[in-house]
Amino acid sequence: MVTGRTEGPRGARATALLAPLGVALAAGAAVAFVGAVDPGEPGHYPICPFLMLTGLYCPGCGGLRTVYALVHGDPVAALGLNPFVALMIPVLVVLWGRWTLRAWSGGTSRGAPAGRSVHPAYVWSLLALMVVFWIVRNLPFGEFLAP
Structure with a gap:
């Protein structure tokens, strides 16, 4: 009788790491592209649709130039272009690290439930900060917050 193969702990761990590693690969490719193609030169990227329709800056306006400045080692310029994006990048890296550790450890990290990595109050707080930044x-x- 032939039975199906079952994944051992090592295989399950490798499978669980595919999603965070895939996200890291995609983000790295996007950052490399933005670092290679200057968003400050006209014609390389489309204009922000919100800016085009309303004449107002969205919370992401200046974000590509912020990433470009960070890739080229200029954090001061990055903060001047879009401080929200510049300050969120380290937060996203920490969240990605937690996700990767959780995948490596089998779904739990310090007793946290497997399905939730960030408390909803933090998500709502972040959204509220983004809206305040957008308005201000x-x-x-x-x-001074405009790109």
Whole structure:
């Protein structure tokens, strides 16, 4: 009688790491592309649709130039272009690291449930900060936040 192969702990661990490693590969390719193709030169990237339709900056406006500045080792310029994106990159790296460790450890990390890696209150707080940033950067006293 032939039975199906079952994955051992090593195979299950490798399979669980495919998603975080795939995300890291895709993000790395995107960052490499943005680092190679200057978003500050006209014609390489489309204009922000929100900016084009309303004349107002969205929370992501200046984000590509921020990544470009960071790739080229200029964090001061990155903070000047879009401080929200510049400060969120380390947060995303930490969250990706937690996800990878959770996948490596079999779904739990320090007793946290397998299905949730970030408490919903943090997600709602982040969204609220993003909306405040979005509004303030379009007001006269917040023009220093414009790209």
